[in-house]
Amino acid sequence: MAMERRGAGIKIEGLRKVYQTASTPTIAIDQIDLAIEPGQFICIVGPSGCGKSTLLRILAGLETQTSGTIQVDSSGWAVQNAMVFQESGLFPWMNVETNVGFGLMTRGVDKAEIAERVEEALKLVGLTRFRTHYPHQLSGGMRQRGAIARAFVTNPGMLLMDEPFAALDAQNRAILQAELVRIWEATGKTVVYITHSIDEALMLGDKTVIMTAHPGRIKQIIDVPFQRPRDVIALSGSAEFAALKVDIWHVLEDEVLSARKELNL
Amino acid sequence: MSSALEKLKARSLYFISPIGLLIVWQGLLMAGFGDRRFLPAPTDIVASFIDITLTGELKDHVSATLWRVFAGFFIGTLPAICIGMMMAMFRPVRIFFDPLISMLFPIPKIALMPLLALAFGFGDASKIALVAIGVFFPVVVNTFTGAANIEKIYWDVAKNYGASSWIVFSRIVLFGSLPMIFAGLRIGIAVAFIVLIAAEFVATKLGIGFLIWNSWNLLQVDMMFAGIVTIGLLGLVFSLILDGLERLCIPWKSR
Secondary structure: OOOOOOOOOEEEEEEEEEEEEEOOOEEEEEEEEEEEOOOOEEEEEEEOOOOHHHHHHOOOOOOOOOEEEEEEEOOOOOOOEEEEEOOOOOOOOHHHHHHHHHHHHOOOHHHHHHHHHHHHHHHHHHHHHHHHOOHHHHOHHHHHHHHHHHHHHOOOOEEEEEOOOOOOOHHHHHHHHHHHHHHHHOOOOOOEEEEOHHHHHHHOOOEEEEOOOOEEEEEEEEOOOOOOOOHHHHHHOOOHHHHHHHHHHHHHHHHHHHHHOOOOO | OOOHHHHHHHHHHHHHHHHHHHHHHHHHHHHOOOOOOOOHHHHHHHHHHHHHHHOOHHHHHHHHHHHHHHHHHHHHHHHHHHHHHHHHHOOHHHHHHHHHHHOOOOOOHHHHHHHHHHHHHOHHHHHHHHHHHHHHHHHHHHHHHHHOOOHHEEEEEHHHHOOOOOHHHHHHHHHHHHHHHHHHHHHHHHHHHHHHHHHHHOOOOOOOOHHHHHHOOOOHHHHHHHHHHHHHHHHHHHHHHHHHHHHOOOOOHHH
């Protein structure tokens, strides 16, 4: 089945972010050049502190870069991007329905259309029965489904995901990874996905960007060759998967080791 | 079964201390300790409470006090909630109000009564103003604390999902600070009674404060206690009303 690619293209050039602390400036990310094609699923992997979240927050407009440019070809998208946060960030005082419709309400979409689109998004993530529940009545996995629905419903040019499943248990994570792949394959959005798990990056993405720490730079970009549509569970048990994982681990290992050396461990 | 029994036990424990106090109080006086003219027994207080309830005297005093509490509470609370949230949202607003609040909060509000009487006369207006000022401070400080402690992720979500300042205010800051606002309202209602009863001692001919002070002047100690008990009962009623309102306004809070 030929997939329709529907998302924004992104071109990042020379991106740099410096945090000015009291004593010394800290370079969070430096020399980031990255071209993302419309509809591509990009995973960014790297050790903690490599600035991958900073990169995502700049893309989301939550922070501004010190220098460098981001060009987003977002023509045709009412909403440029929508972010899924590590902790779901669903508002505790809104029920699931209102939470999911939040990004439409803020943009003045009329009520009938919001109801229709929310209905569709809830169906997509399997939360229809829980529409009037409050977040505290849901499990962690269901909350994360709600957060995904809230992002998808705005029909954004790109989806930004910051380790969305990191706080879930292994079973729930596997289920949601499979669901995300299914939803993404159905919609063909551009996705930038942050993770510290190589497995996750290989299961989900078209490309894996490996970052180095202190300062955060791009070390290598690896094409993930697996066919779509993917069965992520079966894929993660295959020999090709294991081989690629070892390759990436070697690239990352240098990084982790040099980081340890810096810290005199 | 056993949990229901436990509950009943806990409930009865709840009543032991006040009822025990009343029994000891009544018993000591009936045994001849103390002078019932100066320290009336609980039964004497109940008798005069019923007496002024039947004559309608109590009703007049209570309605005068309640009107002042309601009006002052309303007038003080609304700007307090608005300013508290604005302080959390906008740095300049915080910088503007912070020294003012820090300076005025510790002043005993009853000290302002002469000033307010000068400005608003001896009628209801000056007492309502006093209540409003008394209520304003705990509510504004609590609202600000609640709004300022809303988790950062909610601000991020709001920004990323294109929320205008008005939506941030009405859909996020307001709801996020509601639990703390209610804590402020509870303190506010107590402060309202504290300052109002004191004000009614001197500057009026109507109100529970007047009832207490006048009874003291006439040495009708049982009547004085009836007034004090009335305040306690009103406090209980207001606390229950706030409980109900909180349940209604914060349905997402797990209890």
